[in-house]
Amino acid sequence: AQSVTQLGSHVSVSEGALVLLRCNYSSSVPPYLFWYVQYPNQGLQLLLKYTTGATLVKGINGFEAEFKKSETSFHLTKPSAHMSDAAEYFCAVSDWEGGSEKLVFGKGTKLTVNP
């Protein structure tokens, strides 16, 4: 079964600083990878996804992630943090079983942006 490890349950950055949220996956097949964001008291919103093709994926709100097969990583970055980026971020990998696809999530990383 596929799995996801997010390094760091809490990350704190200053406004304007680089955001780097780490995600490593375990997959026996070429993975489909996703980053979702959850703002306080809201649902999960897709930031970006990698399925095939270009390994650098651009998402919404200035975020991007790079798929590195050799490192089994899919880290999320944003060059300059805004206060509005404060949220919890979840990395996920597609898991195929019995012809059906579901998402397996990491434990999440809570991002705090300090003024």
Added chain:
Amino acid sequence: DSGVTQTPKHLITATGQRVTLRCSPRSGDLSVYWYQQSLDQGLQFLIQYYNGEERAKGNILERFSAQQFPDLHSELNLSSLELGDSALYFCASKKGSSGNTIYFGEGSWLTVV
């Protein structure tokens, strides 16, 4: 707005009771997923339906059951509730093919007291 609608948004009930959570998927989406989010377990996959049929089962307790109706809406039934069932329950939907985005609703907050 993802287009996935969940009701109720908040629910408080007593131990031993039974509740039903409802989900309307995005228009045209045939797959419905249920996830449970709790502080200790994180986001856990419960069950998936595709066009009315159960497709995959995750860590769903025997006290929990779900179904998808002909109009594609889905219900998650939780019975004999325990304090530990308090969590945020998400419904998500997608079209049938692989690689398509799975869209999540805003969740139903269940508190068992």
